[in-house]
Amino acid sequence: MKKIKLAGHTIKIKFVKSLPSNELGKVNFITNEIFIAKKCYDLIVPDEQKAYSLCHELAHLYMYLLSMHELNDNEPFIDSVGGLMFQTFKTYIMEHLIE
Numbered sequence: 001m002k003k004i005k006l007a008g009h010t011i012k013i014k015f016v017k018s019l020p021s022n023e024l025g026k027v028n029f030i031t032n033e034i035f036i037a038k039k040c041y042d043l044i045v046p047d048e049q050k051a052y053s054l055c056h057e058l059a060h061l062y063m064y065l066l067s068m069h070e071l072n073d074n075e076p077f078i079d080s081v082g083g084l085m086f087q088t089f090k091t092y093i094m095e096h097l098i099e
């Protein structure tokens, strides 16, 4: 199990076989857990999509921890923030820091 620390909370990241309603990711704000699906509609989710889903769920969690609940409920906003975070990791961090 992977864990990260955010604003004094320990966040557990769990990669699970699949999620209800064929979701790609889900965050539980009560238990501080992020779930990322390995399969969706019986298809294997590519690693890049799993990374994108993790960024999306982290964007939800950031807004929750910052008490910006109206932004947390704004899916297009969350997906934009998550998408930018994913692009940052993909185009800079993975290219330049991880060899």
Ligand SMILES: [Zn+2]
Binding pocket: 056, 060, 075, 078
């Ligand atoms: Zn969402």
